[in-house]
Amino acid sequence: MVQEHVVSDDFLGKWQQTTNVMAEVFDVPAGLIMRVLPQQIEVLVSSHTPGNPYEADEKANLNTGLYCETVMATRAMLHVPHALEDERWKDNPDVALNMISYLGVPLLWPDDEVFGTICVLDSKKRVYQQRYVDLLWEIKRAIEADFQVMDQQQKLIASNADLLKVNRALLRSNGDLKAALDRISTMQGELLRAEKMSALGKLVAGVAHELNTPIGNGLMVASTLKSNAEAMAGELEVGVTRKRMDDFIGSIDQGADILLHSLGRAAELVGSFKQVAVDQSGAGRREFDLKKTFGEILATLAPAIRQSGHSVLCEVADGITMDSYPDPLEQSLVNLVNNALIHAFPNGAQGQIRISAHRLADDWIEVSVADDGVGIPALNLARVFDPFFTTRLGQGGSGLGLHVVYNQVTAALRGSVRVDSEPGRGACFTLRVPRVAPAEHAA
Numbered sequence: 012m013v014q015e016h017v018v019s020d021d022f023l024g025k026w027q028q029t030t031n032v033m034a035e036v037f038d039v040p041a042g043l044i045m046r047v048l049p050q051q052i053e054v055l056v057s058s059h060t061p062g063n064p065y066e067a068d069e070k071a072n073l074n075t076g077l078y079c080e081t082v083m084a085t086r087a088m089l090h091v092p093h094a095l096e097d098e099r100w101k102d103n104p105d106v107a108l109n110m111i112s113y114l115g116v117p118l119l120w121p122d123d124e125v126f127g128t129i130c131v132l133d134s135k136k137r138v139y140q141q142r143y144v145d146l147l148w149e150i151k152r153a154i155e156a157d158f159q160v161m162d163q164q165q166k167l168i169a170s171n172a173d174l175l176k177v178n179r180a181l182l183r184s185n186g187d188l189k190a191a192l193d194r195i196s197t198m199q200g201e202l203l204r205a206e207k208m209s210a211l212g213k214l215v216a217g218v219a220h221e222l223n224t225p226i227g228n229g230l231m232v233a234s235t236l237k238s239n240a241e242a243m244a245g246e247l248e249v250g251v252t253r254k255r256m257d258d259f260i261g262s263i264d265q266g267a268d269i270l271l272h273s274l275g276r277a278a279e280l281v282g283s284f285k286q287v288a289v290d291q292s293g294a295g296r297r298e299f300d301l302k303k304t305f306g307e308i309l310a311t312l313a314p315a316i317r318q319s320g321h322s323v324l325c326e327v328a329d330g331i332t333m334d335s336y337p338d339p340l341e342q343s344l345v346n347l348v349n350n351a352l353i354h355a356f357p358n359g360a361q362g363q364i365r366i367s368a369h370r371l372a373d374d375w376i377e378v379s380v381a382d383d384g385v386g387i388p389a390l391n392l393a394r395v396f397d398p399f400f401t402t403r404l405g406q407g408g409s410g411l412g413l414h415v416v417y418n419q420v421t422a423a424l425r426g427s428v429r430v431d432s433e434p435g436r437g438a439c440f441t442l443r444v445p446r447v448a449p450a451e452h453a454a
C-alpha cells in the first residue's frame with residue numbers, strides 16, 4: 012500500500028525552482044516531479060517553461076504504459092530518445108501530448124518506498140550526454156535529501172502527539188492519585204474515629220476496673236453487717252450480754268468506717284471520671300484576664316504548695332484577655348502543678364515549679380509548667396497522657412490527671428499539649444491554645 016506523503020508549501024516552492032532551472036538547463040518544455048498515489052500518478056511539480064503541456068495536480072491512471080510507471084516499477088533510470096522510433100514506446104500516453112523523448116529517474120522515500128519520479132520530456136528526439144544524466148541524478152539526490160528532512164519532521168510531529176498522549180495519561184493518573192489520596196484521608200478519619208471509640212472502650216473498662224475495688228469492699232462489708240445484724244436479732248430474743256453488745260457495736264462502727272472509706276474512694280473516682288468527659292456544651296465561655304485567673308488558681312493551691320515546701324514562680328504577661336473557657340484551663344493548670352508537687356521531688360528535695368504564659372504569633376497563647384525535679388523516663392514519656400497510666404498505683408494515683416489535661420486542652424480549648432523531659436532534668440508541659448476559642452465550638 013502506497014503511503015501518501017504530505018509536502019509542505021516550503022518544499023513545493025523550492026522544488027518548483029529546481030524544476031524550472033532543470034527544464035532550462037536540459038532545454039526541454041517539461042521538467043516534472045511526479046508523485047505516486049494509491050491508484051494514480053500525479054504531477055506534483057511542473058516546470059514553468061514555454062510549451063509545457065503538463066499542469067501541477069494533473070493526475071493520470073496507472074497501468075496505462077506511462078514512462079514514469081516503468082521508472083517506478085524498475086526503480087531504474089529510463090531514457091527514451093525518440094518514442095516514435097521505438098517499438099515499445101510508440102503508443103505510450105505521453106506521445107499524445109507530443110512528448111516523444113523522456114529521461115527520468117525514481118525518487119525514493121527514506122524507507123525505500125517509491126515516492127515518484129523526476130523527469131524531463133521533449134517534443135523532439137533527445138540523446139542526453141552523460142553529464143546531463145549525472146545532473147539528473149544529482150537533482151534526484153537533492154530532492155531525496157529533502158525527503159529525509161520531511162520524514163524527520165513527520166516523525167517529530169508523531170512523537171509530539173505521543174508525548175501529548177502520555178501527558179494526558181499522566182494527567183489522568185494524577186487525577187486517580189488525588190482520588191486515592193482523598194480515599195486515604197477518609198479512611199484516616201474513620202481510623203481516627205475507630206481509635207477514639209476503642210480509647211473510649213478502654214476508658215470504660217478502666218473505670219469499671221477501678222470502681223470494682225471500693226464497691227466490692229463496700230458490698231462485702233455491707234453483707235457482713237447484714238448477717239451480723241440478723242444474728243444479733245436472733246440473740247436479742249434470748250438476751251445478750253453487755254460484752255456481746257459492745258462487740259456488736261464495735262463491728263458496726265468498723266464496718267461503717269470501711270464503707271465510708273470505700274464509698275468515699277468510689278465517689279472520688281467518679282469525680283475524676285467526670286472530669287475526663289469534657290464539657291462540650293460550650294457553656295462557661297467568657298472573657299477573662301489570664302494573669303488574674305492564674306493568680307486565683309495559685310491562691311487555691313497555696314496550702315498544698317506551702318505544705319510541700321517547694322517554691323512556685325508564676326510569670327504571666329500582663330494584659331492578655333482570653334475569650335475562652337476558664338474552667339478547663341484552670342483544671343489543667345491545677346493538675347499540672349499537683350503532678351509537679353507529687354511526682355517531681357520524690358526524695359524530699361527542695362524544688363522549683365515555674366509557671367509562665369505569654370502570647371505567640373497569630374493570637375495564640377503558650378502556657379508552660381516546668382519543674383526541676385526527677386523528670387520522666389523516655390519509656391513513659393509517650394504514655395503519660397494515656398488514661399490510667401500512673402507510677403503511683405495504690406498510692407492514690409489513678410493516672411487520669413494528664414488524660415484530663417489532654418482532653419480539656421484539645422477538645423475544650425482547641426489547643427495542643429506536649430511534654431518535654433529528660434530524667435534528672437525536670438519535666439516541662441507546654442500548652443498552646445488560641446486566645447479566642449474558635450466560634451463553632453461555642454455553638
Ligand SMILES: Nc1ncnc2c1ncn2[C@@H]1O[C@H](COP(=O)(O)OP(=O)(O)OP(=O)(O)O)[C@@H](O)[C@H]1O
Pocket residue numbers: 346350351353354355382384385386387395396400401402403407408409410411412413414438
Ligand atoms: N512533673 C512530673 N514529674 C515527673 N513525673 C510526672 C510529672 N507529671 C506526671 N508525671 C508522671 O506521669 C504519670 C501520669 O500522671 P497523671 O497526672 O496522669 O496521673 P497521676 O498523677 O499518677 O494520677 P492522678 O493525677 O490521676 O491522681 C504520673 O504517674 C507520673 O509518673
Ligand SMILES: [Mg+2]
Pocket residue numbers: 346349350411412413
Ligand atoms: Mg496527676
